[in-house]
Amino acid sequence: MFSHSPLDWALVLAYFGFLATVWLRLLGRRLAAVDYLVAGRRVTLPAFVATLVATWYGGILGVGEYSYRYGVSNWLVFGVPYYIGALLFAWIFARRAREAALYTLPDLLERHYGRGPALLGALAVFVTSAPAAYVLMLGTLFSAMFHWPLIPCVVAAALFSVFYIHNGGLRTVVFTDQVQFVLMYAGFIVMLAFLVGRHGGLPFLERSLPASHFTWTGGNPAGAVLVWYFIALSTLVDPGFWQRAYAARDPKVARRGVLWSVAFWVLFDFLTTSTGMYARAVLPQLREPVFAFPELARVTLPPVALGLFYLAMIATVMSTIDSYGFIAATTIGRDLIWRLRRETGEEHLPHYSRIGLWVSAVFATALAIMKQSVIELWHDLGSITTPVLLVPVGTALLRRGRLDPRWTLAGMIAPFVVTLAWIAAKGASTPHGAGKYPWSIEPIYAGLAASLAVYGAGWTTRLARGAEAGTASPRIEEEWKT
DSSP: OOSSSSHHHHHHHHHHHHHHHHHHHHHHHHOOOHHHHGGGGBOOHHHHHHHHHHHHHHOHHHHHHHHHHTTTTHHHTTTTHHHHHHHHHIIIIHHHHHHOOOOOOOHHHHHOOOOHHHHHHHHHHHHSSSSSHHHHHHHHHHHHHHOOOOHHHHHHHHHHHGGGGTTHHHHHHHHHHHHHHHHHHHHHHHHHHHHHHHHHHHHHHHHHHHHHGGGTTTSSSSHHHHHHHGGGGGGGGGGHHHHHHHHHHHHHHHHHHHHHHHHHHHHHHHHHHHHHHHHHHHHHTOSGGGGGHHHHHHHHHOOOHHHHHHHHHHHHHHHHHHHHHHHHHHHHIIIIIHHHHHHHOOHHHHHHHHHHHHHHHHHHHHHHHHHOOOOHHHHHHHHHHHHHHHHHHHHHHTTTSSSOOHHHHHHHHHHHHHHHHHHHHSSSSOOOOOOOGGGGOOHHHHHHHHHHHHHHHHHHHHHHHHHHOOOOOOHHHHHHHO
8 A cells, every 4th residue: 555644545536536526516517519519619818727737747756767767868758849839839720720729630621721631630639649658557547556466456447547527528628727837837846845855856866877877869879869850740739628618718818828838837837857866866675666756755755744745646646647638539439420421410429529539438447458568558649640640731721742642541541551561560570580670660751751742742733733734833832832
């Protein structure tokens, strides 16, 4: 058990009691589609920041392991690339997304390209939204807390993270995220305060850690770090960002909310990276670095503070599971069931999404049990979805360089197939060596190359047809702009 103090257990039980109360308050209440899917498009700036910050930072045990092993490189791998992606989203997409007033990312694809690209986009969004990595992470944390086998803990993690949003949809997600936001910061601030008070600050870390812990690569090859800067392009097509932008009260809230969120992520990355480095300094012989944070808490914190820190870890992961689980649910409910049934009314959307919520929970649980590697799940899912969605979404929203639906569909299928083949090849015995990507090329590079190749062919064909028909160059350019 993680603690022998009844005070720590009381804190944990109070948290889950709060979630049960949230579920009971909305039991049996019928919400309109706009309320269930996008919280009535009334999310204010503080709520927007809290829900986006909490949603986007679920990989707490993975961050603890990486910072334990590689130090400040954690910031350069899981921090800076995503700040850049978020700033680009705020600058390029946030205002336009809110003005579009849609429900989902595939809605945007259907508006510009038709049902085929929208359905393939829905598949990509579902794959990237299924919170398998976070279900695995919370299951691992439950296993460490209760000393139960991993698989039943993974099942419990999925169940406890989605049941309370079944009735209220995004309204409930936003409300609970605000509480989870406070818990995650409070827990890590308390932890870092105890560590500094007991061991001292930077001089202690410099004496106790390898020099590589203060380098940007952490001793890894530069290519292993740089690939995350391409994977972070997934931020531009991250359905969590789009859903929050659609739900914002107005375009200003959408843009400013993302900018404020980046500032809070910088602060939280400082807290978590510092804590992970203290874990390495205090527990240099830790056999399983994935438990760096729980083990450090066990030897550092007194009762109440220990319970608060465990709540911080639980809340950090659960806020991501419920958010991405709900995105996967709306993908099934609206983008697949509703779209395939060709319905025009929206009254059934909440019901379809509730079905999708449990489908996504089962899928995420199965994937987590099969894969059982958080970092690999992040890497693989980001590598698949970014090449599929980045160019068609970007050209649709920027209204530059769009292709017709057939070319767009081809430009989405090609990277999907290529990246899947690349990932499959790594796990098979090939002439290039078991466990290696073909030609040692990361799958996201292969996928982006496939996407750009198809789009390049489409743009070239369009220009050639325009020239054959005697179309003037200005007319072609104007056509691409609209």
